[in-house]
Amino acid sequence: MNSEDAKQLDLLSIFHFVLGGILALFSCFPFMHVIMGVLIVSGKFFEGTESSQPPPNAFGWIFIIMGSLFILCGWTLSVFIIIAGFKLKKRRNRMFCMVIGAIECVFMPFGTVLGVFTLIALNKESIKQTYGQSIVEDSV
Numbered sequence: 247m248n249s250e251d252a253k254q255l256d257l258l259s260i261f262h263f264v265l266g267g268i269l270a271l272f273s274c275f276p277f278m279h280v281i282m283g284v285l286i287v288s289g290k291f292f293e294g295t296e297s298s299q300p301p302p303n304a305f306g307w308i309f310i311i312m313g314s315l316f317i318l319c320g321w322t323l324s325v326f327i328i329i330a331g332f333k334l335k336k337r338r339n340r341m342f343c344m345v346i347g348a349i350e351c352v353f354m355p356f357g358t359v360l361g362v363f364t365l366i367a368l369n370k371e372s373i374k375q376t377y378g379q380s381i382v383e384d385s386v
Contacts, residue, residue: 251372255334258367261360262331265350266324269357273320276313283309323349334364340377344368 285291286306330346333339347364350357367373 254367258364259331259334262327265356265360266328270321270324273317276316279309279313337376340368
């Protein structure tokens, strides 16, 4: 592998770390929904209002469950993106990095750009050969 390919993979790994951190940060926003759901279930959300009938507890549970699912999915994906950054840095597990690169394309605009560049880079013949050599070296 030439030095240009090595630089490209190193940059991609750094950008994966950055995108993973940004995604983890933005995945914290549904905490507002979880807190609001807890307040609805506990009855504190409508405590000072003149409302005749507060909404049913199921409404609050929907906020809690959906918010928690979004947080869990976002954090899980951000961990996978960071793991892909480590694997790109070590030139290991090309298929895992390609799958994560394809999933990143959903997150516009940064994820799309990073995912496309990752897929393009990992499909270059010189980089494919590097990943192939690392598998042979590992098995020996």
